[in-house]
Amino acid sequence: MTIWINVIVQGVLVGGLYAMFAAGLSLIFGIMRLVNIAHGDLIVLAAYLALVTAETLGIGPLPALLIVAPLMALVGYALQRLLLNRTLGHDLLPPLLVTFGLSVIIQNGLLELFSADSRRLQAGAIEVATFPLSEGLSIGALPLLSFVVAVAVIGALQLVLYRTALGRAFRATADDPDVAQLMGLDNQHIFALAMALSLAVVAVAGVFLAVRANFDPAIGPARLIFGFEAVIIGGLGSLWGTLAGGVLLGVAQAIGAQLDPGWQMLAGHLMFLLVLAVRPEGLFPRVRA
Amino acid sequence: MLLEVAALDAFYGDFQALFGVSLRVAAGEAVAIIGANGAGKSTLLKSIAGLMRARPDAIRFDGVPIGVMPAHAVASRGIALVPEGRRLFASLTVEENLLIGGQLGRPGRWTLQRVYALFPALAERARMPAPSLSGGQQQMVALGRALMSNPRLMLCDELSLGLAPIVVRDIYATLPAILGQGTSLIIVEQDIAQALKAATQVYCLQEGRVALAGAARELTREAIAAAYFGV
Amino acid sequence: MSAVRVEFGGRIGRPALLAIVVIALAAAPAWGGRDDLRLLAEIYAYVGLASLWNLLAGYAGLVSVGQQAYVGLGAYLLFALTLLAGVPPLLAIPLAGVIAAIVALPAAALLFRLRGHYFAIGTWIVAEVFRLLASQASVLGGGSGLSLPVGIVTSIAATRQEREFLIYWVALALVLVVLLLIVALLRSRYGLALKAIRDNEPAALSNGIDVTRIKVIVYIVTAFATAMIGALIFLQKLRISPDAAFSVNDWTAFVIFMTVIGGIGRIEGPIIGAVVFFALRQTLADLGTLYLLLLGAVAIVVMLWAPKGIWGLIVARFGWQVFPLERHVVALARSQDSGAKAP
Numbered sequence: 074m075t076i077w078i079n080v081i082v083q084g085v086l087v088g089g090l091y092a093m094f095a096a097g098l099s100l101i102f103g104i105m106r107l108v109n110i111a112h113g114d115l116i117v118l119a120a121y122l123a124l125v126t127a128e129t130l131g132i133g134p135l136p137a138l139l140i141v142a143p144l145m146a147l148v149g150y151a152l153q154r155l156l157l158n159r160t161l162g163h164d165l166l167p168p169l170l171v172t173f174g175l176s177v178i179i180q181n182g183l184l185e186l187f188s189a190d191s192r193r194l195q196a197g198a199i200e201v202a203t204f205p206l207s208e209g210l211s212i213g214a215l216p217l218l219s220f221v222v223a224v225a226v227i228g229a230l231q232l233v234l235y236r237t238a239l240g241r242a243f244r245a246t247a248d249d250p251d252v253a254q255l256m257g258l259d260n261q262h263i264f265a266l267a268m269a270l271s272l273a274v275v276a277v278a279g280v281f282l283a284v285r286a287n288f289d290p291a292i293g294p295a296r297l298i299f300g301f302e303a304v305i306i307g308g309l310g311s312l313w314g315t316l317a318g319g320v321l322l323g324v325a326q327a328i329g330a331q332l333d334p335g336w337q338m339l340a341g342h343l344m345f346l347l348v349l350a351v352r353p354e355g356l357f358p359r360v361r362a
Numbered sequence: 363m364l365l366e367v368a369a370l371d372a373f374y375g376d377f378q379a380l381f382g383v384s385l386r387v388a389a390g391e392a393v394a395i396i397g398a399n400g401a402g403k404s405t406l407l408k409s410i411a412g413l414m415r416a417r418p419d420a421i422r423f424d425g426v427p428i429g430v431m432p433a434h435a436v437a438s439r440g441i442a443l444v445p446e447g448r449r450l451f452a453s454l455t456v457e458e459n460l461l462i463g464g465q466l467g468r469p470g471r472w473t474l475q476r477v478y479a480l481f482p483a484l485a486e487r488a489r490m491p492a493p494s495l496s497g498g499q500q501q502m503v504a505l506g507r508a509l510m511s512n513p514r515l516m517l518c519d520e521l522s523l524g525l526a527p528i529v530v531r532d533i534y535a536t537l538p539a540i541l542g543q544g545t546s547l548i549i550v551e552q553d554i555a556q557a558l559k560a561a562t563q564v565y566c567l568q569e570g571r572v573a574l575a576g577a578a579r580e581l582t583r584e585a586i587a588a589a590y591f592g593v
Numbered sequence: 594m595s596a597v598r599v600e601f602g603g604r605i606g607r608p609a610l611l612a613i614v615v616i617a618l619a620a621a622p623a624w625g626g627r628d629d630l631r632l633l634a635e636i637y638a639y640v641g642l643a644s645l646w647n648l649l650a651g652y653a654g655l656v657s658v659g660q661q662a663y664v665g666l667g668a669y670l671l672f673a674l675t676l677l678a679g680v681p682p683l684l685a686i687p688l689a690g691v692i693a694a695i696v697a698l699p700a701a702a703l704l705f706r707l708r709g710h711y712f713a714i715g716t717w718i719v720a721e722v723f724r725l726l727a728s729q730a731s732v733l734g735g736g737s738g739l740s741l742p743v744g745i746v747t748s749i750a751a752t753r754q755e756r757e758f759l760i761y762w763v764a765l766a767l768v769l770v771v772l773l774l775i776v777a778l779l780r781s782r783y784g785l786a787l788k789a790i791r792d793n794e795p796a797a798l799s800n801g802i803d804v805t806r807i808k809v810i811v812y813i814v815t816a817f818a819t820a821m822i823g824a825l826i827f828l829q830k831l832r833i834s835p836d837a838a839f840s841v842n843d844w845t846a847f848v849i850f851m852t853v854i855g856g857i858g859r860i861e862g863p864i865i866g867a868v869v870f871f872a873l874r875q876t877l878a879d880l881g882t883l884y885l886l887l888l889g890a891v892a893i894v895v896m897l898w899a900p901k902g903i904w905g906l907i908v909a910r911f912g913w914q915v916f917p918l919e920r921h922v923v924a925l926a927r928s929q930d931s932g933a934k935a936p
Contacts, residue, residue, distance in 0.1 A: 108710030110658070159897055165709050169656055170853055170896045177846055177889035181882040238465065241454065245462050248451040251413060254433035255443050257466040257511065294841065298721065301714045305707075335736075339725040342718055346703055349715070353706040 080331045088323030089220030092316040093278040094300035097271035104247045104267045111175040113297030119279025142276040149272030153265040183290035194283035219281045302345040308355025364389045366422040379405040381570045392547040394561035401567040403550040407517045411443040412436035442513035446520045448504045450492040457488040463510030470512025477506040498529035522553045568592045622758045630761045637768040641822045643851045643863030645815045651858035652787045653811040659716025662723045665838035667820030668827035675745045686824045693820030697813045724839035738834025850892045856902025
């Protein structure tokens with residue numbers, strides 16, 4: 074029995090990480106109706122940036138994050154302003170194909186620079202620290218930390234969206250980009266700021282990915298898929314829903330893995346397909362007026 | 363002269379909607395633009411507001427050519443558009459809609475409190491989602507949102523659209539206060555009687571051209587009807 | 594009352610030239626070596642895959658990044674049918690197509706709950722599910738895959754040369770069938786409906802077009818043809834593995850790049866794109882990852898600055914069309930008036 078409780082707890086905690094993968098994706102889709110196929114690869118890019126920063130400067134993951142997050146935000150601003158803003162419009166193909174091309178470029182660029190070897194960001198003692206809860210049940214410090222950070226990140230995003238002028242600007246531009254301009258908001262700039270924010274979150278997700286597991290240039294698409302599944306399971310338009318979606322995905326994967334290691338990913342996908350079949354709007358969709 | 367429009371053309375793709383339209387608005391004035399559907403009234407306002415491109419000197423605001431400026435730049439210069447059909451931000455509350463109107467932070471007399479004083483019905487509904495309000499109340503929000511940017515010139519596109527006459531009257535009753543606080547007005551209206559009462563100068567558009575222009579008090583019914591219908 | 598007739602903007606362009614090309618290609622075993630035949634067969638497969646992706650995305654507006662699901666499914670069905678059910682390999686190809694079409698039905702039922710970009714990622718997930726299931730099927734080699742047994746290989750034809758010729762002709766025939774299928778579909782009522790949907794979906798809906806049904810039909814037909822091509826590809830390779838069969842790079846990235854660069858939404862586009870792609874590959878293959886990087890960059894540049902691709906530029910410049918699809922309404926000679934006479 075404790076095995077299963079352990080499994081579920083692990084699933085919940087990794088769900089936080091998935092929610093972090095998803096949060097940036099959800100934000101961008103909500104504000105500009107853009108699904109960034111390169112999202113997962115950008116997470117991996119952030120992981121490599123953190124690795125390089127940590128190794129060159131001889132610092133730990135947290136200080137590295139403080140450097141990588143603003144850097145990724147800048148990358149996001151430039152990416153949106155220079156490239157992705159040109160793809161926005163009514164046509165579906167350009168943003169999809171351009172971000173797909175971007176995904177291929179990032180993956181192969183990383184492959185060129187770093188080779189296909191698995192890498193890991195060292196975090197020191199915290200990697201193995203655990204908190205024993207009861208007989209046979211303990212929680213890893215790192216998984217717990219990533220879950221807490223995920224909740225904090227989503228909380229912070231909610232705060233920005235609903236309690237700040239910037240968030241108001243985001244929501245208004247999402248509602249009606251033309252009228253938003255009449256308020257003095259420059260759409261090009263607003264979208265770029267949104268992407269900058271999204272990539273800042275991606276940076277956090279990337280650092281936790283780098284510390285938690287071995288990574289290599291090819292794992293981007295899987296992170297995109299996990300993030301995407303978390304968003305759909307949780308329901309479009311709701312960040313807390315995305316957290317719930319991530320948790321459910323994590324739990325499904327954990328249960329699958331416990332039954333047979335080869336079933337881990339499959340279990341997650343099946344959970345996604347099940348939600349799609351039975352409740353396609355997701356578990357906690359935000360009802361749009 | 364606050365606003366000078368000189369020989370303005372406007373196109374939707376290949377279709378020409380405005381042909382050499384000229385008009386002037388002096389500071390402190392209320393100018394009405396009337397005309398049948400499709401005459402080009404909304405197009406004219408959109409051009410002035412920067413939502414449609416024009417020749418740089420086709421539109422001068424305070425002597426500065428703004429024809430080519432994008433909408434957000436035009437807004438920051440002090441021109442506010444109250445769009446046709448209100449177009450409030452659906453996922454924002456009433457108060458948030460007003461606050462975002464003040465996004466630019468232009469100095470002036472219009473604050474949230476002043477707007478609530480002008481439209482008391484809004485104060486009661488501050489936290490409600492904008493779409494949940496009645497048509498007339500939404501129109502007030504749209505007006506208030508434009509006022510929050512402390513504009514020198516406010517463009518009102520069909521304030522009476524879809525509203526009951528009594529509601530229209532109440533809304534028009536607030537216009538003198540707005541003028542009094544230093545915001546000039548361009549009023550596009552299908553309701554000719556209301557337009558003539560509210561404005562000092564009238565322009566009548568017919569198929570993209572100015573068919574008649576003059577002081578509201580001096581124009582005769584016949585002249586207006588002729589210009590309106592192109593008879 | 595005058596009557597009207599609908600006719601196409603032209604006959605298929607230069608039919609004599611096309612016929613010569615096809616005959617020359619069919620005669621390739623006579624003038625080409627083993628490597629030439631393999632390369633040509635590969636090109637045919639890609640022309641087929643790209644044309645099908647183009648049908649789905651450029652005409653039906655269904656952008657899929659998961660067609661590798663059906664390439665792999667077709668391939669695994671071929672191996673399963675020949676290995677486990679003793680079906681002759683060449684017969685297994687169309688059979689694999691039919692079974693894949695049946696599988697595509699529930700897939701469509703799920704996927705069509707998603708729209709636009711979300712649909713695209715959903716197709717990717719379906720492909721992943723297929724790949725993971727294939728990895729779990731130990732009878733078909735599990736994660737590492739397996740090779741087609743000698744017995745089955747020799748059952749195709751007695752000698753290696755005969756086998757290679759046969760597979761080559763089947764590949765050529767298959768791509769011609771796929772292209773004809775696409776042209777026939779687009780010149781039919783369905784094609785007109787697809788054009789309407791592509792131009793303005795709500796308007797099409799309000800004109801009584803059953804948009805969902807047509808999209809589902811196109812999705813299933815595409816799955817059917819894609820699976821057959823997948824079966825043929827891996828019959829030629831003689832070996833299968835989940836990663837190869839369901840590779841996103843091979844069966845989606847390359848296909849999409851080809852179609853985008855050649856020109857989306859036109860039949861000629863994918864053909865041009867495939868030719869350009871292979872020309873590039875022959876010259877740049879040594880570059881490895883840089884080659885993929887370059888492809889990605891070119892695709893982005895084309896998408897943003899020449900969204901109609903190479904063929905689009907050609908059409909804009911010269912007005913050529915090999916497969917004309919515009920319809921013209923032609924008034925026929927007036928039939929006798931009902932009897933009213935001129936005063």
